[in-house]
Each structure stands twice: as structure tokens, then as C-alpha cells.
Amino acid sequence: MSGPVETAVEFAGIPLRNPVLTASGTFGYGSEFGPFLDLRRIGGFVGKSLTLEPRFGNPPPRIAESPAGMLNAISIENIGVDAFLEEKLPALPEGVVVIASCFGTDPDDYARLAARLSDSPRVSGVEINASCPHVKSGGIEFGQDPELLKDLVRRVREHVSGPLIVKLSPNVTRIAPMAEVCQEAGADGITLINAIQSMEVDVETRRPVLANVLGGLSGPAIRPIALRMVWQASRAVDIPICGVGGIASAEDAVKFLLCGATAIQVGTINYVNPMAAGEIADGILAYAQRHGFSRVADLTGALELDRAPVS
Amino acid sequence: MSGPVETAVEFAGIPLRNPVLTASGTFGYGSEFGPFLDLRRIGGFVGKSLTLEPRFGNPPPRIAESPAGMLNAISIENIGVDAFLEEKLPALPEGVVVIASCFGTDPDDYARLAARLSDSPRVSGVEINASCPHVKSGGIEFGQDPELLKDLVRRVREHVSGPLIVKLSPNVTRIAPMAEVCQEAGADGITLINAIQSMEVDVETRRPVLANVLGGLSGPAIRPIALRMVWQASRAVDIPICGVGGIASAEDAVKFLLCGATAIQVGTINYVNPMAAGEIADGILAYAQRHGFSRVADLTGALELDRAPVS
Amino acid sequence: MTESPPVNGLPIRTLAEVVENRAEGGGGFCLTLSVPGWPGALPGQFVMISAGACAAVERWDPLLPRPMAVYRGHRPAEAGGTTEVQILFKATGAGTRLLAETAPGQRVRMVGPLGVGFPPPGPDQRVCLVGGGTGTASLYEWALQCARTQPVSVLLGARRAQELVGLADFEALGVDLRCATEDGSRGTLGRVTALLEPLLAEAEPGELSLYVCGPTPMMRACSQMAVRSGVRCIVSLENNMACGFGVCLGCAVPMTEGGFSLVCRAGPIYDARDVDWAGLP
Amino acid sequence: MTESPPVNGLPIRTLAEVVENRAEGGGGFCLTLSVPGWPGALPGQFVMISAGACAAVERWDPLLPRPMAVYRGHRPAEAGGTTEVQILFKATGAGTRLLAETAPGQRVRMVGPLGVGFPPPGPDQRVCLVGGGTGTASLYEWALQCARTQPVSVLLGARRAQELVGLADFEALGVDLRCATEDGSRGTLGRVTALLEPLLAEAEPGELSLYVCGPTPMMRACSQMAVRSGVRCIVSLENNMACGFGVCLGCAVPMTEGGFSLVCRAGPIYDARDVDWAGLP
Ligand SMILES: Cc1cc2nc3c(=O)[nH]c(=O)nc-3n(C[C@H](O)[C@H](O)[C@H](O)COP(=O)(O)OP(=O)(O)OC[C@H]3O[C@@H](n4cnc5c(N)ncnc54)[C@H](O)[C@@H]3O)c2cc1C
Ligand SMILES: Cc1cc2nc3c(=O)[nH]c(=O)nc-3n(C[C@H](O)[C@H](O)[C@H](O)COP(=O)(O)OP(=O)(O)OC[C@H]3O[C@@H](n4cnc5c(N)ncnc54)[C@H](O)[C@@H]3O)c2cc1C
Ligand SMILES: Cc1cc2nc3c(=O)[nH]c(=O)nc-3n(C[C@H](O)[C@H](O)[C@H](O)COP(=O)(O)O)c2cc1C
């Protein structure tokens, strides 16, 4: 097939040029990638998680490396919602789709923050980070307890009329029930996965490498885990899913789409190759063309199963 | 320090020449490594998980590769407890420490199996595989539900007087409570982690790579996750812990010891380098020597923390 | 399952030094390794090779070694010495593309020889070897050995002439050699099965032993043709493997009689009738 | 925080070809890269380099690129052309050992120039550059530039003579050059701080600008000495980095005034007084 391929998809009610987003915390506030990538080549980006007030992160060392992965314990360092709305958003070129990520320690924080962000005409959607693996309170607790999560999403939903996305933690026994409560509580979409709680040790100093001791593992190492969770979640809910975790190539991205993701996010690989998201967007198009799909959206869930799968 | 270093450790009541064991399912029934490794150079080995009856595994493909990792969906293919006791055990050289792994679909299976194995004078301990990530029933269910797990361990404990080890699943929200119920139910030690439930897709055929769809991720990719769980479990219980997951070098092994493991298991790396376990045992000794430890056992839990850790 | 003479040496694990890595055209490479203490191999045995794992830095991506037939050089090393062992491969995936990049002087990690060798033909049988793509690599030493005692035909197939791996070596054997290429650039236009057909048609059952190695669909087809003709057909399977020595259980192949067989240990050589071809991926 | 002249070109991301990779002794290497479209760099800026990532196979172990100072070659490329950029490094960990293995003709992935350049000294000030180990690499272009307008002293320290990286290049500058080695194999026996002491003792406050790059303990010590002498001290920090362009927040350094600064963007150049040395790992 050689006809033109339609790359546009809709995720959580947000029309995207193509299914490639970038992941929160790996793309700054967008402008940092100016020298490397025209943001209009990709579907959009998710900004660093914001809090109501500006916030400092953990002391250094904050990062470590592991086989095909990295650990981070940044801990939601951010400029705060005001600076984001007033300084960062206006500086972005027209036509760039912005999804704002928000983080709080209680549902009220989240709700106020999400409402403020959602009110901005430059914000296409809000992603609730209910899954930061290395903050003392908040975040991961919501992401690990279905009742807390349901309550959180419901509260935010009451204050946000625009697209509402929940980012789930992989640090759970079963991902499907977490996805289900998001759907029940009115989320428009789900993003998964966040980094996986991990640890690294320096054998010479006999100390944890990270000052915070624990951090989140990301990068290609976690891709098969992320892919499994996307597949399980996509079978459990009807709302669209955004797949993230270790995506490093267009083939990786296609795997997530086939497993049921409507869009994907590029994370850690942005550090390694700041042009990666654009190259992945091009590569998905090429894949669709090569495999005779007239719409990239048709890749979603196009996995073929021979046998009844074991879930 | 240049004096001799004592390498012996005791794990779950089993005296070991050194803390290096090999992981179930990665070392066959021991004899396969004859050409590569004198089994008396290492602490001992854990055999492939056994069932009461011989058992075929999943159809192929059963393995796939991922960045710094592999996926498997073998599904407890094994020769059965009888053949193990009658054919495999007697063929092993004297002085090799054998830990037998057992798997069942209900607590009765486990109890009968564990009792038969434990009765053999050639079996130094029994490891309960409560965590196989790709068997339709049994295994992982026990490993994911603290009540089921507690009941399982208690039932087996009633039938087994010798060393009883429980191998935990990493596919849980929190590992500490799982470790705690094992201790309460009378386990002598805990092994963690088993492979992490994962998935891989072939974008050319648009099918899951594994016939079973889901498989377990192992290898260096998962090491930071395993290390974190070992650290968390070791802080939750007093019974000794055996660390496993992605260990590829003596330095990796030392990280697990520092985080609280009494012994470690070498898994996937046995495939890549069938002499790895021996080299790791030598390397741990060299590390202890270089760092002035007179006993390898003193490495256990020797991690220094600067600050109050975040758990 | 097939019988075979006992392995003449226990497998070793060693670092082998690259002596030469020759691009053969069509993406194929002939890698010559200097292997210390090589115990020798039977025709049909293989080795597990990790490329790039033992450079200055241990890198775990890609993680697993790759099974590769011993193409030439099955003689054991003299005491304390080394033997040159050759591998023929095509750079397709991560492992083989890395192998293609290794240069003389570099070392690759290697375990072998592994698996069983080919079972001998009957004393009066003609022998026909059928190789497809890199599967041909498994057959060279066997062709050499068989040619000493009986008439041998070698049928080689590939997509195009350049991809007929090891062709020059087979030509030098002086056996009956026929080629088929899918683009007709060498020999018959079409598949190697087209060469096999007349050979089987002519053969009396029991007069011929067939040895086949290549892509699964090709082996499946040859096997069916042989069964129809009542000719004994031996195949060398090329499953994915993690360990190569019988401990991961990853290489299992379904058997006609039910259950699975480990290709790395009971195989890679099988009587085609023993293999449940429908269950192969 | 330090002021610095504006960056004279936006960073690029490119594949740079290895022109030469010269072992310098003591584990040091001087890598010459041919960089297409190089926008030029200010003395003190750095690049992120991934070795081995862009061979035939993408390998994700090790995953992250490594920050490396631009040692020599900050001139921008002619339109459509390339510039040779040199990097000095020591093969210690996974990334640098891989870099040590790269051969001419191979390509490495590179992002840069990144960070800010050194702030200029006062017009009448003497300049003293203190380099420890590979930290010396950050200082060469700055020494060259300062030497055009003011008196420059360069103090280099290392464990042994062989590890005095770039020594020949600094000698060729014709500036006042003094060395200290911990084994006494070249220059003064001891640390580079022993060379700095008399220099600071002689200096009137305001007469001297100090620029330091090396291991954290050495920079900490120099900084304390400078503060005591009332001499302005500029340091170039060498934190671990994941991205190098301000998005991962991994390179944060605690500031005296509270909070953190991103070494890759606000740095790597800081006034030593602004850095909370106690909070550095
Ligand atoms: C006994 C035997 C002898 C052989 N002899 C030769 C020979 O002489 N010459 C030769 O060229 N080849 C030979 N092969 C085949 C050879 O081993 C494979 O072609 C080789 O593994 C391909 O490796 P690669 O790195 O190029 O490809 P890759 O695609 O990187 O890999 C194959 C590896 O990746 C995994 N894998 C395969 N497909 C997928 C997928 N779709 N998704 C995820 N993971 C996947 C498998 O676990 C396998 O380890 C032999 C095989 C066997 C079993
Ligand atoms: C601005 C700047 C300029 C620099 N210029 C130079 C230069 O010109 N020449 C030079 O030789 N060096 C320079 N460095 C230092 C250089 O970047 C490091 O020496 C280099 O990262 C070491 O890499 P490696 O791969 O050899 O070591 P490794 O030990 O493999 O690695 C360092 C990497 O691993 C991680 N890491 C570090 N320590 C640990 C640990 N204990 N446990 C787990 N992970 C760890 C970090 O995330 C880092 O990415 C510079 C650094 C900076 C910030
Ligand atoms: C340094 C770093 C910082 C991150 N910060 C955030 C964050 O602020 N909010 C969030 O939701 N996720 C954050 N993440 C998680 C990523 O968005 C992503 O979910 C995760 O890294 C997995 O994807 P990857 O493997 O492609 O990186 C961060 C990840 C990294 C590596």
C-alpha cells in the first residue's frame, strides 16, 4: 500500500497530530528541546509534574545508571503552577499540544491544581501523576490503593471539565483494577507506566547511590513490564490508554499500540537522543505504510492472538 | 587486610561453603553444569521447580530477549519428584548442597511434595516456588495474596521439619507484608525475586513473541528492582533472605549482601556464562578481602545509610 | 529420536579470538575463530556465541548468546593448543550484526560443542544434503565426511546467488552440487524443493538418506516430500535458544509422540517424522 | 551565579566521526572527532557523548551519554562543513572504557555544546588555572584565550606524571606551568593545592582570578583556600548527568543561597562561593 497514511489519533478527547507524546519529567517544559526538535512534529508533550507552589527536589545524587536503564529520585522538583502558566506556556510555539501533569499530597491539592491548569486555553489536557515512586507522601500511595485512587480521580473530575488523564503506578499487584477505578471515577484516559521503585548500591562506598536511597527505574529495561501492563489495562477498560516505559524506537512504540495503547510517551530516551520523539513519529508512519494500515489509529489493539491468553 | 577470609554462611539453617547459590530453573538438576563448573566451588544450587507428577511446559516459543533481559514462559516443565529423587540426586557428586524447589496448584500438593523432598538426606532444604509468573493456576496467586501465602506456608511447615524457604513474587504492591507472613508462618528463609510478569511483541507478525503471551522478565534489567525488594524485605523480617534477580558479577552479588541478603542466587547469567556462579563466588571473596572483612557473612546488611531512608 | 555417535569431547566455555571475519556478500560472513582447547565436534554440532560481550566493558544488551553451527574445523586442539573453528552466518538481528562487526584480535565468548551429530546413512545409501540459507552451514562437514564413503548430492537454495553461503567450499568438495535461487541468479529458478523433487522421484525407498537444514517452512516441506516418498529424512532444527546446554528449557520442540524435546540437547538433529511440524512456530 | 558571554551557537545533536583516538598513557585518551555543523563552543562548555550506541546495533547498556569538556576546537564549522573537536578523557567506568575502544571511522552520538563558558577575569587580573586529573581538559581553551591578554599560571595535579593529561599542549602555550604529582614523578611531590598555596599567599585580593576544575575534594579545597585569601574562585563542576540540557534535573547541585542549580544549564561553571560544598556528594 502506498496511499497516504492518516497519522492523527484522538487520546482522552485530545486530537493529536500523531500518537507520539513525551513523558512527564523527561521533556522539561517543552522549550528545552527547541534546538533539537520541532514540537509540531510530534503529537504533543507532557510537562514536568507541577505542584501548587514551586518545589525543590531531593539532594544529589539523584540519578544512577543500571543495565539498559536509569534510576532517578528527583522528587517533583518544579517551578510551580504559576510560573508554568505565566512564563513557560506563552513561550511555546503555536500549535504545540501541551498536557500538564500535576502532583499533590492530598486530593484537594490535585483538584485545585488540575482546575487551574485545565482552565488555561493552552493546556489540552491534565495528567494526574498518582505514581511518583520516590516522594515521601502523596503520589504513589494513591497509585497503589484502588480506593484512594478512585476518590482522588473523582475529586479532580469534579473540578475539571477538560480531558483528564490518570498516570498509574506499576508498583501494584494487579494493574487492571487500578485502571477500572479510573474509568469508574470518570477519567478520560490512562497513562502507564511510571518508573518502577528500585535501588542501586555503590559497592566501593557501601552506600545507596541515590541520596534518597530509593528511586524509579526507567528506560528500555522496563519495557516488557510496561507492555504487559498496557495490554492488561487495555483489556480491562474502554477509555484510551497511553503507553510509556522504555520506548526507544518506532518498533517499540508500535508494540504498545498493538497491545492496545492509543498514544505513547517517549521518556528516558529523550535524554539519550533529544530527537528521538520525532524519529519515532516518522517511524510509526513508515511502519503503518509498510504494513498496509491506512490509519495509524488502526494499529491500536491490532495484536493477533493465536490462543486464549493467560492473564 | 590480608588474612584468610571466612566465606561460609548459614542460610535458613543450611550451612553453605559460600553465599552463592544458583536459581531454580536456570541450573537444571545440577549435572548439566558438570563440564563447566565444579559444584563444590559454590554454596549450592536450587533445582528446577518440581511437581508431584512429571509435567510438560508451554508450547514454543517459550523465550524472548529484551534489553538486558529475557522473557520466559516455560511453565514448570519438570521430570517430577520421583525421577528427581531416584535419578538426578544420586548422580550428583558428594558435598554438593542441593535445595529442592517445589510447585503445586494447592497447598496439599506443596505439602506432600515438600515433605517427600525434605525427607531425602541429599536435600538440604526446600524452596517453595510461590511465584511462577506464567502458570495458569497456582504459584503466583499464592505469591500475590498474603492470606493465601500464609496459609500455604503454614501447611507446608506442618509437614516439613527441615529448612523451609519461600520464594516470593515481585508482582506485588508491597513486598514487606509478604515477607512478614512467611516469617509468621514459620519459614526459615525467603528467596526473592522471581521473574517479573512481562510481555513482548513481534511487530512483523503482530503477535506476542511467547506462545503463552505473558512471561517472566529476568536478567540484569531487573536487578535494581530485586535489590530494592531485598532491602525492603530484610528490614521487615528477621529470617534470612536470599537475593536473586539480574546478578551478573561479584559486585552485583555484593550489592544484595549489603542490602541484607545472607545468600544470593545466580539465574539467567548461567545461560550466558555457565561458569558465572564460580566466578562470582571468587569475586565476593576478593571483595571481602579488599575491603577488610574477615567474614563474608559480615557483608550482610553492611549498607551504610546517611539519612533516614524513605521506604 | 535419532541415534548418533557419542560426542567426542565435553563442551568447553572459552574466549575465542577472531582470526578472520570475511564478508561473503549477501549479508553473509565467515568467521574464523581460534579456540583454545577445542575438544572437537561432530558434524551437526553447534556452539553458543556472544559477540561483543567480552570487550572492555560487559554489556548486557543483547543478553543472550546465539547458536551457530560449526561450519568447518571439527578437529580437536593438540594438548595446550588451539584449533581454528569457522562459523558461517548472516547479519540479520542484533546478535549476528554485532558478530559481523567483530574484528581480528577481538574475542568472543563461546560455549561448545553442543548438541548431537548427524546419524550415519546406511552403508549402501546415497546421501542427499539439502541446505537453505545459513542452514547450509550445518552441512559442510557432514558432506565432507559422507563423501569419503558414499555418493553425495548437495542441493543448496537461497534467495539470490550471493546468499548461497559457502558455495565455493561445497564446489571444492567435488560432489554432485545443484543450486536453486528464488530470483534465478544461479542454478534453477525457484526453491530448493524443486531440486529435491526429481531426486526423490528417482529414488527407491531405502536407497537414499536425506539431511536437511534451513528455514522451518523449507524443512517442513522437505520432510513431507520425504515421508511421501518413504525416504528417511534427518533435519537440523534452528530454534531460539537461551543456554544451549539443556537448562533453560527454552528450545523445546513438540514431538509427534507428544511432549517436547530439547533441541539443544536431544537435537538439533531429528528424524523428521519425530517432529510435530504443526506445533512449530 | 557567574555571568558569562552568550553561547555563540545553539547545541546540535549529531553523529560525530572518530578521526583519531590516541592513548596518552595513564589510562588517558585524546579523542578527535569530526563534527558536522559544529556551532562552536565557549571555553568551559561541554558535550554529551555516547560511545558504542550507534554501531550497527543500538545497545542500551550503558544507557546514558557522558558529559565531556570540549578540550580543543571550539571554532564553528564552515557552512556545510565539519570541525574537529577534541575530548580528553580517562578510561575508568563503562562509558569511558567504551569510548577508549572506538576506532577511527566509527561514529559516536553527540549533543552539544552545552552549559555556559568561563566568565572573564578582570582586565588587570592575573589568571591562575588549576586542573586535577581529567578536569584539566576543561581548562585548555580557556588558558589559550586568557594568555592572549593577561599573565596566566597553570597548575596541574595528578597521581603520577603519566596522568597529567594534555601536558604537552599546555607546555606549548608558553605560560607559567607547574605540576604536582602524588608520587613525585613529575614536579612537586604532593597535591596541586600545595602549588596553589604560595600563589595565593603572594596575591593581593582582587589581583588574581582562579579557575579550578578537577575532583570534588580538590575543588572544595581550592575554593576554601581562595575564600580565605579573598580571591575570586571559579569552578567547573563534574556532576553525573543524564541529559545535559536541563530536562532530567539529575545534575542538581545545592546552592549556598538554598535550593539547587542545574550544573548542565546554569553551570558547569560556578563562583565557588555560590556552591554549597557540604551538600555535594
Ligand atoms: C543449532 C543451531 C545452529 C544454527 N546455526 C546457524 C549458523 O550456522 N548460521 C546462522 O547464521 N544461523 C544459525 N542458526 C540460527 C541463528 O542462531 C539465529 O539466526 C540467530 O539466533 C539470529 O540471531 P540474531 O541476533 O541475528 O537475530 P535476533 O533477531 O536478534 O535474534 C534471535 C534471538 O532473539 C530472540 N528473538 C528472536 N525473534 C524474536 C522476536 N521476534 N522478538 C523478540 N525476540 C526474538 C531469540 O531469543 C534469539 O535469542 C542456528 C540455530 C541453531 C538452533
Ligand atoms: C561538565 C562536565 C565535563 C566533564 N569533562 C570531562 C572530561 O573532559 N574528561 C573526562 O574524563 N571526564 C569528564 N567529566 C567527567 C565524566 O563525565 C565522568 O568521568 C564520566 O561520566 C565517567 O563515566 P564512566 O562511564 O567512565 O564511568 P561510570 O562509572 O560508568 O559512570 C558514570 C555514570 O554512571 C553513573 N554512576 C556514577 N557512579 C555510579 C555509581 N557508583 N553507581 C551507579 N551509577 C553510577 C552516572 O549516572 C554516570 O552517568 C566531565 C563531567 C562533567 C559534568
Ligand atoms: C528523571 C525522571 C523524572 C521523571 N519525573 C516525572 C514526573 O515529574 N512526573 C511523572 O509523572 N513522571 C515522571 N517520570 C516518569 C516518566 O514520565 C515515565 O513514566 C517513566 O520514566 C517510564 O518511561 P521511560 O522508561 O520511557 O522513561 C520521570 C522519569 C525520569 C527518568
Ligand SMILES: Cc1cc2nc3c(=O)[nH]c(=O)nc-3n(C[C@H](O)[C@H](O)[C@H](O)COP(=O)(O)O)c2cc1C
Ligand atoms: C528460563 C527460566 C526458568 C525459570 N524457572 C523457574 C522455576 O522453575 N522455579 C522458580 O522458582 N524460578 C524459576 N525461574 C526464576 C529464577 O529462578 C529467578 O528467580 C529469576 O530468573 C530472576 O533471577 P535472574 O534475573 O538472575 O535470572 C526461572 C527463570 C528463567 C529465566
Ligand code: FES
Ligand atoms: S537452549 Fe536452553 S534448554 Fe535448550
Ligand code: FES
Ligand atoms: S543533566 Fe539533565 S538536567 Fe542537568
